[in-house]
Amino acid sequence: MSIDTSKRQPKNVLVTGAAGFIGSNLVHYLLKRWPDASIVSLDALTYAGNLANLKDLDDVPRHRFVHGNICDRETVSTLLDQDIDTVINAAAHTHVDRSLLGADDFAGTNVGGVQVFLDAIKQRPHIRFVQISTDEVYGSQAPGEDADENYRLTPRNPYSATKTGGDLVALAFHHSFDLDVVITRCCNNYGPYQYPEKMIPLFITNLFENKQVPLYGDGLHARQWIHVDDHSAAIARVAESGRSGEVYNITSGKGMTNKEMTAKLLAITGKDESLIKYVTDRPGHDRRYAIDDRKIRTELGWSPVVDFDEGIKQTVQWFVDHKSWWEPIKSGQYRKYYEEQYGKRVEQ
């Protein structure tokens, strides 16, 4: 199959959730990949959004940041009227543990926010909407089984259920109104700027501080791990050349148990197993995520380039070099630090 990467060249792009982990890495990546494009970064600056992730872009004329909520119709309409041709929706509430404590924000943003965008795009059908989703919508796979894009949707926690809701709303608007919608479903990401409540940055930074790392249950839950830059490249490829109404899985194919990941992090940081603390398993914890991404590889010619061992070492090094980024977050000084640095309020 021939690959047409020049099918669409986005010129005015709106990236939502742009102050979060994937959003901020994506914005950096897209500014390089699309040298003629202007990018608007939208983020509500929840606890997970951090303007420090975009600070080096302050003087880049092709980029600007807007503080706003994707559930706010006026904000969305105003931004879309500024010549936007492509929306990449990475705004979401993302932490499974938090969704178990309360899922209002998850439903509001992960489902409602998608609907707000698509309602607005109904009036502006030239806009392509790229919905960033997750392998978690497929629920758990049995050993040896990989989920392709036609696999049953069986999310089993409030986070993944609301992500599934967002996907279904997006597909429904494509079918009902012929809107230009594409969906990506990626495996677990690692890399710079990941909020240190998630496993990899939490474990790396705890190990630096000689604190124990909490491993759920028997530690044998399996996940696939991809470097965030490979994810960004896949999203760009889908935005350029993905077929409207389609879903594209994205994975490195690099699967391992949480225990194996912990062993790698212990080895890289030079710590030993005494720092592992087995804790009560998360309720409804999915045992294994494993997806099949042959569609994006054969149809769009994407494949990951970052070697896992190299990528994870670089990520550990990034956290070594960026203590000033994560220490204020972990110590609870982040809000104060943020207000001093940027003079803005942080939403709860």
Ligand SMILES: NC(=O)c1ccc[n+]([C@@H]2O[C@H](COP(=O)([O-])OP(=O)(O)OC[C@H]3O[C@@H](n4cnc5c(N)ncnc54)[C@H](O)[C@@H]3O)[C@@H](O)[C@H]2O)c1
């Ligand atoms: N991190 C992963 O491993 C992974 C894997 C696959 C898919 N995804 C998906 O990628 C997307 C981004 O994930 P992440 O890991 O970067 O999450 P994150 O929590 O680091 O970032 C989410 C960002 O969205 C912003 N946000 C939340 N609600 C908002 C709203 N209503 N309006 C505007 N901004 C809002 C937050 O302030 C934050 O900056 C999510 O949709 C997630 O489901 C993540």
